[in-house]
Amino acid sequence: MTYQGGCHCGRLQVSFTTEKAATELPLRACQCMFCRRHGALTTSDPEGEVVLTVAEVPAGGWYRFGIGVTDFWVCPGCGVYVGAHVEVGGEGRAVVNTRALEQAREFTQGPTAMDYGDETREGRLARRARIWSPARVRVQPR
Ligand SMILES: [Zn+2]
Secondary structure, eight states: OEEEEEOSSSSOEEEEEOSSOGGGSOOEEEOSHHHHHHTOOEEOOTTSEEEEEESSOOTTOSBOOTTSOEEEEEOTTTOOEEEEEEEETTEEEEEEEGGGBTTGGGOOSOOEEEOOTTOOHHHHHHHHHHHSEEEEEEEOOO
16 A cells, blocks of 8 residues: 655655555654644554655755754645654665645544653664664655
C-alpha cells in the first residue's frame, strides 16, 4: 500500500509505502512544541519506505531545531508540515505526518503521547534508525 500526500500548495509531495494497514500503524503525538503547534500525528514503518518529491530544496535548507540534525519538511510556500528526515550512518530515515496524507482518516490507532526531551543525541539517532522508515528525497525540477 502506498499512501500519498503532501502540502497544501503542492510543492511537497510525500509517499509512504508499507505492507501494514493504516488501521494498525502506530500514531505518535510528539509533545514537543513544534509538533503540538502543528497538531502532528506521525507514523513510520522500518520495513516501509518514505519518498519526498520536491522541485527544489528550500533556500537556506529545511527547518531544523533541537539537536539540529533533522530536516523538518515544512513547505516554504504554504507552511504545511509533511514529515521529518534524518541521516543515520549514511542512510535516510523519515516519519510522515499522517495529517498531510490523503488517507489521514484511515489512521485510526489512538495516538500515543511521546516525550523525547530526555534523550541523548546518540539515543535519538539510534531510536530513529530502529523505528523510522527508510527514506529518500527526490529533487525533480519542474
Ligand atoms: Zn506548500
